[in-house]
Amino acid sequence: MNRPLPRIALGLIVPALILVWWTVQSNAGGARALAFVPLGTIAATFADLATGGLLLGDALTTLSRAVTGLLLGGIAGIALGVAMATLRPVDRLVGPIYHAVRQVPLLGWLPLIGLWLGNGESAKLLIIGLAAFYPTVLGTYEGIAHVERRYLDVGRVYGFGAVQRFRHLLLPAALPLILTGITQAIAFAWIATIGVEILLGAGGGLGATMGIAQAQQRMDIILVAIAVTALLGFAINHLFARLRGHLLRWQGNPA
Amino acid sequence: MSARVIAFGTALLPPLLLVGAWQIASSTGLFPPQILVSPADVAGTIAELVRNGELGSHLGDSLFRLFWGFGIGALAGLAFGTALALSRLFEALFQPLFQAARQVPILAFIPMLVLLLGIEEGFKITVVAVAAFFPVALATFDGVRGIPKGWLEVARVYRTPFPSLLVRILIPATVPPVLTGLRLGLTRAWLVLVAAELLAADNGIGQMMEMGRQLFRIDVVLAGVIVSGLIGFALDRGVKLFERRYTRWRVA
Amino acid sequence: MTAQPRIQPQSAATDAPASGALTLSALSKRFAIEGRALPVLDGIDLSVRPGEFVSIVGASGCGKSTLLRLIVGLDTDYSGEIRLDGKRITGTSLDRGIVFQDHRLFPWMTLEENIGLALLNSEIPKEQRARIVCEHIALVNLTGFEKAYPHQLSGGMAQRAAIARALVTEPTLLLLDEPLGALDALTRVHVQTELQRIWMRQRSTVLMVTHDVEEALYLGDRVIVMAPNPGRIRRIVDVDLPHPRDRSSPVLHRLRDEILAELTGAPDPENLVRFPAQEPR
Numbered sequence: 200m201n202r203p204l205p206r207i208a209l210g211l212i213v214p215a216l217i218l219v220w221w222t223v224q225s226n227a228g229g230a231r232a233l234a235f236v237p238l239g240t241i242a243a244t245f246a247d248l249a250t251g252g253l254l255l256g257d258a259l260t261t262l263s264r265a266v267t268g269l270l271l272g273g274i275a276g277i278a279l280g281v282a283m284a285t286l287r288p289v290d291r292l293v294g295p296i297y298h299a300v301r302q303v304p305l306l307g308w309l310p311l312i313g314l315w316l317g318n319g320e321s322a323k324l325l326i327i328g329l330a331a332f333y334p335t336v337l338g339t340y341e342g343i344a345h346v347e348r349r350y351l352d353v354g355r356v357y358g359f360g361a362v363q364r365f366r367h368l369l370l371p372a373a374l375p376l377i378l379t380g381i382t383q384a385i386a387f388a389w390i391a392t393i394g395v396e397i398l399l400g401a402g403g404g405l406g407a408t409m410g411i412a413q414a415q416q417r418m419d420i421i422l423v424a425i426a427v428t429a430l431l432g433f434a435i436n437h438l439f440a441r442l443r444g445h446l447l448r449w450q451g452n453p454a
Numbered sequence: 455m456s457a458r459v460i461a462f463g464t465a466l467l468p469p470l471l472l473v474g475a476w477q478i479a480s481s482t483g484l485f486p487p488q489i490l491v492s493p494a495d496v497a498g499t500i501a502e503l504v505r506n507g508e509l510g511s512h513l514g515d516s517l518f519r520l521f522w523g524f525g526i527g528a529l530a531g532l533a534f535g536t537a538l539a540l541s542r543l544f545e546a547l548f549q550p551l552f553q554a555a556r557q558v559p560i561l562a563f564i565p566m567l568v569l570l571l572g573i574e575e576g577f578k579i580t581v582v583a584v585a586a587f588f589p590v591a592l593a594t595f596d597g598v599r600g601i602p603k604g605w606l607e608v609a610r611v612y613r614t615p616f617p618s619l620l621v622r623i624l625i626p627a628t629v630p631p632v633l634t635g636l637r638l639g640l641t642r643a644w645l646v647l648v649a650a651e652l653l654a655a656d657n658g659i660g661q662m663m664e665m666g667r668q669l670f671r672i673d674v675v676l677a678g679v680i681v682s683g684l685i686g687f688a689l690d691r692g693v694k695l696f697e698r699r700y701t702r703w704r705v706a
Numbered sequence: 707m708t709a710q711p712r713i714q715p716q717s718a719a720t721d722a723p724a725s726g727a728l729t730l731s732a733l734s735k736r737f738a739i740e741g742r743a744l745p746v747l748d749g750i751d752l753s754v755r756p757g758e759f760v761s762i763v764g765a766s767g768c769g770k771s772t773l774l775r776l777i778v779g780l781d782t783d784y785s786g787e788i789r790l791d792g793k794r795i796t797g798t799s800l801d802r803g804i805v806f807q808d809h810r811l812f813p814w815m816t817l818e819e820n821i822g823l824a825l826l827n828s829e830i831p832k833e834q835r836a837r838i839v840c841e842h843i844a845l846v847n848l849t850g851f852e853k854a855y856p857h858q859l860s861g862g863m864a865q866r867a868a869i870a871r872a873l874v875t876e877p878t879l880l881l882l883d884e885p886l887g888a889l890d891a892l893t894r895v896h897v898q899t900e901l902q903r904i905w906m907r908q909r910s911t912v913l914m915v916t917h918d919v920e921e922a923l924y925l926g927d928r929v930i931v932m933a934p935n936p937g938r939i940r941r942i943v944d945v946d947l948p949h950p951r952d953r954s955s956p957v958l959h960r961l962r963d964e965i966l967a968e969l970t971g972a973p974d975p976e977n978l979v980r981f982p983a984q985e986p987r
Contacts (some may be wrong), residue, residue, distance in 0.1 A: 263665035295465045303683035306649040310667035344664040358827040371814035413565035431559035451857035
């Protein structure tokens with residue numbers, strides 16, 4: 200356990216076994232070979248897509264789509280969360296609708312939105328935005344609604360006005376939960392981005408490429424796209440976790 | 455008691471207002487019926503779909519897939535998460551792969567699984583199982599790992615035998631996070647199932663909506679939205695009730 | 707219950723400040739619990755002279771903390787009157803500062819930001835604020851920790867920072883709600899000494915609630931002993947000693963024994979020694 204090297208080696212055993220099994224399957228020929236593309240082909244496809252700029256283009260399309268949706272949904276989510284937590288009538292009016300609408304599985308909206316907006320960019324952004332919207336509303340609402348009364352008392356002692364109270368007290372106190380909401384929003388928006396790209400097809404992006412590759416039975420392309428998707432998702436999460444750590448540096452080591 | 459009734463009433467009012475506004479908007483005739491139908495029409499469609507058994511049949515298919523997919527995925531997740539948390543060797547063998555696979559957005563597995571398994575029942579159950587597996591495995595791992603050391607030390611001080619340790623400490627301590635993981639897994643499973651049915655199926659709620667879209671039957675699409683929302687609500691609420699019942703000690 | 711006739715306390719102040727006179731008259735407070743009114747404070751009469759340090763001791767539930775919440779203006783639902791320099795108190799104001807038992811520094815702000823926020827609504831010009839904050843950090847001996855976040859401070863340091871925050875607005879009345887209650891015994895003694903030094907420099911009127919009779923006597927010109935259910939003044943003890951005080955003063959010890967006997971209803975402490983030792987089992 201104290202020697203890291205063997206541990207890493209252990210971690211490689213299972214992936215290696217899977218690769219061996221995969222190779223055996225692809226050598227078995229027949230119908231299987233369609234699904235179990237030889238590893239060499241996958242590598243070649245990757246090199247092809249990467250050097251041809253296709254992969255980069257797809258990745259950028261997907262990324263910018265995800266970020267746009269995330270910004271739209273996230274900003275709207277924070278705004279609604281703040282409004283619900285600070286204005287009782289808004290909470291009363293919108294809260295039940297929010298909780299009702301949220302129960303519909305996200306992509307279940309797709310046929311309806313497809314009828315309304317077609318399968319263009321706006322339909323995609325609406326779904327991605329919605330994915331980001333739900334957790335952000337919840338995080339913001341919970342964060343602000345649960346600001347401790349003892350801190351609110353301090354604000355009263357020093358005569359904070361509404362704006363001061365919001366800026367110096369409510370917002371920073373709610374920040375940990377808002378950021379938790381955004382973390383979930385990022386994960387959910389990323390899933391939604393890939394999902395709408397696969398389901399709506401047109402407009403490019405990693406998901407659309409996967410969908411087309413599926414129709415053409417190109418497992419190699421699918422696997423390359425999956426790997427890139429996973430890496431990008433990991434990178435986004437990692438970057439945001441660092442940003443979050445920086446913004447919450449005042450927390451020390453929260454238990 | 456009456457306070458609860460009032461609270462329920464005020465919670466019900468805004469959605470009713472929304473439905474009222476929707477009814478008025480659709481009766482103005484400003485929107486063509488492919489864009490907006492009245493809530494009354496949607497209710498009529500739901501009633502019709504119930505009467506001719508179509509809804510029941512789609513729903514039955516979807517819930518069958520959800521039951522098996524979630525069941526298999528959740529059990530596998532529980533077992534995997536526990537093994538990962540308890541065995542150093544198992545962790546060394548599987549943790550890197552698990553962490554890598556976890557990064558794949560769950561819907562990205564769909565095209566791959568279609569090529570591997572076709573679009574029959576096996577594919578749908580597998581994709582639902584995969585969707586359920588990751589949140590449950592992760593929550594189980596965190597739950598077992600997260601048992602406070604102090605509790606185990608208390609057990610050591612009192613020389614608690616292993617069976618009581620398991621029943622009195624390990625299981626109760628892991629139940630809350632695991633239930634949260636199960637709830638998340640169930641939500642994810644339902645989301646992915648509807649997506650998979652939209653993409654490739656000849657029955658199920660998702661397929662019903664997709665057919666509705668292709669035939670410009672917005673009433674059928676909305677019926678599907680409402681039914682899938684109700685199912686989502688029931689699933690979430692069911693696990694939450696279960697959570698409340700079995701974790702009462704947490705928040706006294 | 708009415709306050710006992712008051713003898714003018716011999717404050718150590720040589721130049722007593724002109725403002726900071728607090729008067730409570732017939733002050734009562736009740737909480738509504740499940741539809742029933744529960745009295746927590748009943749007919750409190752008290753007047754505190756400008757610059758005086760008054761300690762309040764009493765058993766839990768005697769409404770000591772509620773009293774401070776009323777005076778600071780966080781709770782305005784009471785009967786009777788609270789006046790500071792003749793003006794009726796209707797809400798919070800920067801002329802009254804408070805230190806709570808938990809320091810209540812905002813965890814998301816550095817030490818200097820925390821102290822500066824007390825000046826957000828002060829009339830002090832913006833360009834002087836930084837200097838004033840700096841001076842108050844120095845006053846509580848925390849120079850060098852300006853950029854530290856509360857989680858990086860020890861309990862005693864955080865409590866001193868809270869004292870600086872309460873003082874930075876230069877309140878005429880400073881309320882201390884068990885300010886040292888959460889500190890360990892040794893740190894407590896340190897901060898008590900600090901508090902005495904700071905008060906001797908600032909000369910604002912102080913009202914301090916505490917559990918600790920020794921602390922109350924060590925710092926207070928007068929000690930108000932309260933009785934519970936409902937909270938009322940039971941006795942007022944004058945501590946006729948100049949500041950800074952010597953902890954080992956026999957006067958303080960005698961007063962402590964008296965007050966403790968009163969609070970616990972126990973017989974003369976000397977008798978306690980004669981309790982039979984427990985039989986070994």
